[in-house]
Amino acid sequence: MTTAHAEAAGTLPHEPEKATLEGRNKVLAFWLFLGGESVLFGTLFATFLALRNQTNEGPSANELFHLPLVAAATFLLLVSSLTSVFAIQAMHRNKPALLRNWLLITVFLGLGFLGLEIYEFSEYIRHEKFGMTTSAFSSAFYTLVGFHGAHVAFGILWISVLIGQLARKGLTVITAPKVYVSAMYWHFIDVVWVFIFTVVYLLGKVG
């Protein structure tokens, strides 16, 4: 069904996020934004890699990190990336209720990830005496991982607001690009986390 036919028939075109020029522009512009985000995280990774052994007699990465906690957080975020794929597939099949459910599951998994990260940071600060200003390593760690956590928090807020907007305005060629772009953002957050668990946690254990 072409876009014009779909609109005339009152149904949604197959890929509603690309049905309007504005929608296509939003997706393209968001890719440019993600390219910029890559640079931003690249600079934080660079800082971390340069300073990761400057522990200033504070805890080192090897002493600090517990792999089971990191593995659990990794799994939560990976599953949430899959559920946002399912959300977009539900959108492409024009099933708003299913779309909402998958978005809700994505948000809850994101909250679980954030909860684990908050627990992890509070353990480091309270029991390990590993604060923001303990060492160059700790500053670089909290800045990089915390910045990613802030992205997760923003994503949760964003998708939650979209769930509300979908409930009020329905799934249209206006709301669909917003959902699609938020899913791109969520995938990107998971991609960044792949590098974080590899470079920060696993390489920290290897030494």
Add this chain to the structure above:
Amino acid sequence: MATEQHSPSDGAVKHRHRQEGPQRHIVVFVLSVVLTLIAFAAVAAGGVNATFAVILLLVMAVFQVILQMGFWMHLKDKGHLLPIIFMLGGFFIAGTCIVMALYWVWWD
């Protein structure tokens, strides 16, 4: 680019054909889990040569990122040349920053 897919000439058949099922996304998910497990297991097991471990971990991460960006973010699909250029541009500058930090800051 994207307009090609929505020109009036490519009608219902092509669009219905593009409707993909969840199978391949689940395959990507399973592969991601396997790559993640290999990385975690290599570190948790210990005793792995450090240089080898670093290379293994980075290769696992890069594979997983290519899989997820290709399939979940649709970079493998037609009409994604500009997004690929944007991302490669971003990765190139990010990589330059990392090389700078590792080899310039600690140059002696």
